[in-house]
Amino acid sequence: MLTAAAVRAALAEVADPADAIHLQRFFKTGPGEYGEGDVFIGVRVPQTRKVAKHFAGLPLSEIDRLLDSEVHEHRLAGLVILNGRMATASRKRKVDVAQQETIVELYLAAVYRGRVNNWDLVDTSAEFILGVWLQERPRELLYQLAQSDSLWERRVALLTTFAFIKAGDTGTTLDLCERLLVDRRDLIQKAVGWMLREVGKRVDQKILTDFLDAHAAEMGRTALSYSTEHLTPEQRAHYRALR
Numbered sequence: 001m002l003t004a005a006a007v008r009a010a011l012a013e014v015a016d017p018a019d020a021i022h023l024q025r026f027f028k029t030g031p032g033e034y035g036e037g038d039v040f041i042g043v044r045v046p047q048t049r050k051v052a053k054h055f056a057g058l059p060l061s062e063i064d065r066l067l068d069s070e071v072h073e074h075r076l077a078g079l080v081i082l083n084g085r086m087a088t089a090s091r092k093r094k095v096d097v098a099q100q101e102t103i104v105e106l107y108l109a110a111v112y113r114g115r116v117n118n119w120d121l122v123d124t125s126a127e128f129i130l131g132v133w134l135q136e137r138p139r140e141l142l143y144q145l146a147q148s149d150s151l152w153e154r155r156v157a158l159l160t161t162f163a164f165i166k167a168g169d170t171g172t173t174l175d176l177c178e179r180l181l182v183d184r185r186d187l188i189q190k191a192v193g194w195m196l197r198e199v200g201k202r203v204d205q206k207i208l209t210d211f212l213d214a215h216a217a218e219m220g221r222t223a224l225s226y227s228t229e230h231l232t233p234e235q236r237a238h239y240r241a242l243r
Helices: 004-013 016-026 045-053 060-067 072-090 097-112 118-131 141-147 151-160 163-164 169-177 187-203 204-219 223-227 233-241
Strands: none
Touching: 004 045, 004 060, 004 072, 016 163, 016 233, 045 072, 060 072, 060 097, 072 097, 072 118, 097 151, 097 223, 118 151, 118 163, 141 187, 151 163, 151 169, 151 187, 163 169, 163 187, 169 204, 187 204, 187 223, 204 223, 204 233
């Protein structure tokens, strides 16, 4: 039977307590860390994806139950299943707009109530749900998310634009990166640098260097390092010297 309880049971069968200890350290779940209080049962990502594949038809209401779980792997499995549902609803020959919208509403509700609350959860889902939905739609939502007090909502805004970059569209990415340059949270710095690097790698390096010419002096060290990773040593040294 396709239920959230069945997914949880399947994940429990492949859980490893030793891995749980490692994952809680890796995802910074200690006091004052970005993942404070998150709970892991010790299921690695490939295993989580394998379990999720068996529950591709899980009802949306049951996916929502997974997203409300205190267990990280339950939420990750829910998001992987939701990605699959969005992909099915977005098939080019027969796009189910009503289903897409329902999925997006469910996802955003989970984001707003703090259930997409670690970098892997954001990175697994944002581009595949919001990125697909907003590809040909107004993107005011992303600017609102970028202004949020929530670290995770800001990262959702940035990572959503990965879908646009892959389609050759860099405008929203550059706008959001410019707005978030002053954000010194490490996970935002990394996301800004990562998205800028992908702009240069996948679309046009000149777009990246033009951005760096204008903004390198005000960028944080981490964002600058990530964004220049594929440039020449001379270029990297040049932009570092502008800080």
